Amino acid sequence: MIADRILPSGTRVVVDRLAATGVVAVSVAYRGGMRSDPPGAPGLAHLVEHVSFGALAEHAGLVDATGGSASAFTHSDHTEFSTVVPAAALADVLDLEARRTRPARVDAAGLERQVRVLDEEIRTQIDSQDFAGHTVRDLPQLLLDDARLVGDGYGSADALAHVTPDDVAAFMARGYRPSDAVVVLAGDVDPEEGAALVESTWGDLGPAPSDPPAAPTSAARTVAPPFAGLPTATRTGGASAPAAVRGVVLSPAQGTARSLGEHLAEVLALQAVAETRGLLCRAGIFEPLAALDPDLAFLARYLGPGETPGDVADEVDDALAEVADGRAPDGLVLSLALRWHRRLSAAAAEPLTRSRSLARATVLVGDPHLPDTVLRTLAGTGRDDVAAAAARLRGARGALLHVTPALVGGRA
Structure with a gap:
């Protein structure tokens, strides 16, 4: 039985119990991903994910101390942060994840360091792998008409060289709002108790804004004879x-x-x-x-x-x-x-x-x-x-x- 509720802050909470696992996975997803990059800053959503993931030193310490794991991913239309810890550490993880809704403080040197990390990630995990990245970088430009759906969402050091700490803070203020977040618990947790625990840390983060960002619109699709005039x-x-x-x-x-x-x-x-x-x-x-x-x-x-x-x-x-x-x-x-x-x-x-x-x-x-x-x-x-x-x-x-x-x- 899945517990599903919306908090006063606008955050949606979903809890699913997987018995006898001994651990709980916490996944927090925010609306907005690579397709939310502003014009002239391809890869900004990806960079902000890196900044946010590295900004919570206490989170990394908790994961290490409990033998857990943590990861973060920027997708086309959402960004997610996931943590797996023993059930006893759940409250601490939720408290730390709630802090992510506040714009991370990063100075110019720290931002430059994160850009280098991002660039190295792309070089070793995307550019070095056969057929990696085509669905993000290349095919959208040939297949989709809506400019908001086209662009190199991975980013690069060159494309992000002009981004400032203020740009990062502004993006986080728009995209990492409690009202744009979904908090999911899956594992050794009672659904109602887990939902109540999320509400105790996320419920008073502020009311949902009246002007949530609009989602990208779907691109127009055309039908052509097989392989005739194929871009x-x-x-x-x-x-x-x-x-x-x-x-x-x-x-x-x-x-x-x-x-x-x-x-x-x-x-x-x-x-x-x-x-x-x-x-x-x-x-x-x-x-x-x-x-x-x-x-x-x-x-x-x-x-x-x-x-x-x-x-x-x-x-x-x-x-x-x-x-x-x-x-x-x-x-x-x-x-x-x-x-x-x-x-x-x-x-x-x-x-x-x-x-x-x-x-x-x-x-x-x-x-x-x-x-x-x-x-x-x-x-x-x-x-x-x-x-x-x-x-x-x-x-x-x-x-x-x-x-x-x-x-x-x-x-x-």
Whole structure:
């Protein structure tokens, strides 16, 4: 039984008990992420997350002392901070997380240090990994029309060089308000007692403002014949050998049970193509259902001798046609759906992943029950649903990215 309440401060609280775990995961999600970056400051939301995460020295000390863990992530439309600690330390974590709603004090030297940390993170975790970052950096520019949905949300030292401590404080004052926060507890905690504990630390942080920031609007989607006039771009770096990335805009997931089912079926259709053709599949800008509509996906692989990106595009179209016509291997769709269902079920039983999924669903679409709805919907998705999804994907808005290796010392 999930406890769900809204505090006088506007903060929403969701608590789910996972018995006999001995620990509690606390995930705090704020509305606003990479798509909230102001013009001229791509990566500011990501930088502010770094500043905020590093500003609470007491938080790091508590995590170390209790043998817990802590993490933070900036997504397209939300930012989340997660902590796992023994249940006895829950009250202390909630008190420290409440402090995050006050703008962090950082001087110019501290800000410069965080920019360097961010730049190193991108270099080692994004730029050095094949096919990493395309759904954030490259494909939105080819697939989406709304300027607010396009930009390098990771940021860089060059792009953020002009940002000041006042800019960081102003962004936090707008984006890290109690009324924009969802606090989720998952683990060894009674739902009602946990909700009351959150209220004791978050309930008096101030009333909800009357002018909450507007969410980004969805970009217009157009339908074109398969691969006719496909927008194409070349990017240097992001692969260790020449490669092609076929991007697509997924059908909206939010709104109705039917739209959610169609969205999940499209992900399964792309996974079926990847399975039969040996392609890499990435569904979602970060992962499935982790962003507001419109969300993206891609299929990618390295190019063989003499191959062009167009050859990969044709291969994807042929494979989608096979799935749409019901010619996918027997049992493939069921196998893919079962594998995905098992992964989600396992995640729902683990405090950290459960708290993050509940926080994401609540802050994005206001429905903490969405993760469980996804499981039920996925269990009812069949071969005909996936065939119809593959047919839609053949006509969905798409793009093609040609990725070439960066030159190092004059050699690729």
